[in-house]
Amino acid sequence: MVVNVAIVGVGLVGSEFIRQVLSTQSKKIAVVAVANSRAFLTSSAPLTASWKDELASGSAKPFTLDAFTASLAASKAAHPTVILDCTSNETVATYYPTWLAGGFHIVTPNKKAFSGDLGLYKKIKELSSQPGSPLVYHESTVGAGLPVINTLNDLVNTGDKIVKIEGIFSGTLSYIFNNFSTLDASAKPVKFSEVVSVAKDLGYTEPDPRDDLNGMDVARKVIILGRVAGLDLTQETVQVENIVPEMLRSLPTDEFMAKLPEFDEHFAKLNAEAVQNGQVLRYVGLVDPVHGKSSVTLARYPASHPFASLKGSDNIIAFTTERFPNPLIIQGAGAGAAVTAFGIYSDILKIAERTQH
Ligand SMILES: NC(=O)C1=CN([C@@H]2O[C@H](COP(=O)(O)OP(=O)(O)OC[C@H]3O[C@@H](n4cnc5c(N)ncnc54)[C@H](OP(=O)(O)O)[C@@H]3O)[C@@H](O)[C@H]2O)C=CC1
């Protein structure tokens, strides 16, 4: 075995990651601990397919971040140990400096540490950037497993100048608007609330779909890309268009989903206005270092634009740089458990390679 992996958060993405590791019979990765918000389990041997039953059994211990971390001492003494945060939790994210100071590597699809408090982000960078420091990889925070962060890091580290990063960074909003707003006359019209519900069932949305529809998830991705590009972006400096109807913003998630059909007509009208002008609606993120104006907006595009012809839950990310005046474009599935776990798996393999002596 090359690296041990301890996972906090074994919902959709965390479970799929374990499934991929077990089904590929990885010789480089051993999952040695799993936790949800209630309980955790640590093992001296790699966990097997029965991990879910074991986590639900009486042998699991009550979860706290301190107890979970303390239980990993033997793992860290034996092998490089990666803590994989598959929650979307802010408190877990604020624990990263403690893990790094304790010599744990971190891999995560959780956007909170990289798009929240700027001080936390800088601390994490500082603790992971010295020679021999623990490593931090977060490829799946933008575009799920698509090689977005890796590509941007390569551009920046080799001295390219970022002019603009523009794209559709949300699998959920891509899926919703690709299906809801189309110029294809043969496509069966769908109601906005129905397509939101399908996106949720397909596992594309955040646990509360309003975190996608209010633009916050895309704003977080804009902030992450901006920071990797060297900008000190914060939620205050990114302009965000929230498309959640005002009356639905503070309801519990179930009630929000139940009441969304009342606003189908509102969204149908927005779409009809675009389509009558030969355009489609697309929800777009922009990092603009040159003009200092980063934003998230619901915009209209003509059929000829690459954003108009996206399919499924695809993301599209266009990097315009000094070396790539015609943008370098990355496109493909940007949400869903399989592709998110793929990004995590490949990040952990990079740590396995970099920690091999
Ligand atoms: N779904 C996707 O397509 C993508 C998701 N991501 C990101 O991946 C992450 C995971 O998403 P997903 O698997 O869908 O989320 P889920 O809601 O399915 O799973 C979340 C898991 O985290 C656990 N958890 C929540 N809070 C805590 C806490 N405070 N301490 C310990 N465990 C906690 C939950 O435990 P419990 O069951 O006890 O509540 C659950 O096991 C998110 O950050 C998401 O933004 C990134 C890219 C794409």
Ligand SMILES: N[C@@H](CC=O)C(=O)O
């Ligand atoms: N809800 C997000 C999941 C990935 O970050 C999305 O739809 O893109």
Ligand code: NA
């Ligand atoms: Na990615």
